[in-house]
Amino acid sequence: xxxxxxxxxxxxxxxxxxxxxxxxxxxxxxxxxxxxxxxxxxxxxxxxxxxxxxxxxxxxxxxxxxxxxxxxxxxxxxxxxxxxxxxxxxxxxxxxxxxxxxxxxxxxxxxxxxxxxxxxxxxxxxxxxxxxxxxxxxxxxxxxxxxxxxxxxxxxxxxxxxxxxxxxxxxxxxxxxxxxxxxxxxxxxxxxxxxxxxxxxxxxxxxxxxxxxxxxxxxxxxxxxxxxxxxxxxxxxxxxxxxxxxxxxxxxxxxx
Numbered sequence: 001x002x003x004x005x006x007x008x009x010x011x012x013x014x015x016x017x018x019x020x021x022x023x024x025x026x027x028x029x030x031x032x033x034x035x036x037x038x039x040x041x042x043x044x045x046x047x048x049x050x051x052x053x054x055x056x057x058x059x060x061x062x063x064x065x066x067x068x069x070x071x072x073x074x075x076x077x078x079x080x081x082x083x084x085x086x087x088x089x090x091x092x093x094x095x096x097x098x099x100x101x102x103x104x105x106x107x108x109x110x111x112x113x114x115x116x117x118x119x120x121x122x123x124x125x126x127x128x129x130x131x132x133x134x135x136x137x138x139x140x141x142x143x144x145x146x147x148x149x150x151x152x153x154x155x156x157x158x159x160x161x162x163x164x165x166x167x168x169x170x171x172x173x174x175x176x177x178x179x180x181x182x183x184x185x186x187x188x189x190x191x192x193x194x195x196x197x198x199x200x201x202x203x204x205x206x207x208x209x210x211x212x213x214x215x216x217x218x219x220x221x222x223x224x225x226x227x228x229x230x231x232x233x234x235x236x237x238x239x240x241x242x243x244x245x246x247x248x249x250x251x252x253x254x255x256x
Contacts (some may be wrong), residue, residue: 003039005052011075012052017043020108021081024050025072027090027114027231028178029140034089037192037237038244043173046248051075053095054169055174063170063190064177065091069098076106085109085248089231090120092203094178100190111195111244114205114230117183118212133159144188144229145201150224185214194220194249197240201230221247 003014024035030107039048088096093115100107142145194217196212214222223243225232233240
């Protein structure tokens with residue numbers, strides 16, 4: 001990826017383009033590169049900001065969804081961001097949901113894709129085994145409808161993470177905190193217009209999860225992408241960007 005990573009205070013992030021802010025949040029095994037297609041498409045018209053969440057480095061005592069939300073709140077404060085459109089994938093969607101509930105005055109629109117917060121089948125049902133490259137390759141491929149989307153670079157990146165015991169400890173702690181924090185009773189309070197973009201073949205957060213988010217979030221719309229797994233913005237970037245763009249341009253009423 002050719003975009004420069006910026007550093008300020010304790011934050012690393014991408015900041016491309018000018019205009020209304022799109023704040024993008026990656027998942028548990030996600031990376032800034034997951035959003036490359038989104039950056040290229042939207043940065044000519046929007047300011048696309050992607051903080052690198054400290055999933056593998058944060059103190060183990062604060063390694064949780066709440067800890068990540070606090071991190072994003074501090075980042076938004078540092079960059080003095082307002083009137084945000086927040087887009088989160090997987091764990092990033094969970095963080096986006098909590099952030100939105102805490103900061104509804106800052107969130108103009110919310111978009112979720114394969115979000116956790118209600119139910120998730122993490123890494124296909126089990127935590128990745130350390131030391132088995134083939135196992136990791138299989139689990140990463142399981143994330144997508146088309147296994148070819150799981151490039152060698154992506155598999156290598158996840159494999160390196162799972163070889164590191166301190167990183168694994170943090171991943172487990174964050175994953176467990178996400179499973180404990182079911183948001184079914186909270187998300188009905190979200191007033192921002194909300195877009196749900198779901199892979200019709202998502203095995204991590206199946207389509208029924210998208211339907212449940214749609215039922216519980218009052219001002220929401222659900223769009224499916226066929227032949228698509230847990231990361232639509234990676235597997236079908238053109239379709240994803242078109243749906244997201246329509247949502248951004250639509251004039252929606254914010255519920256009060």
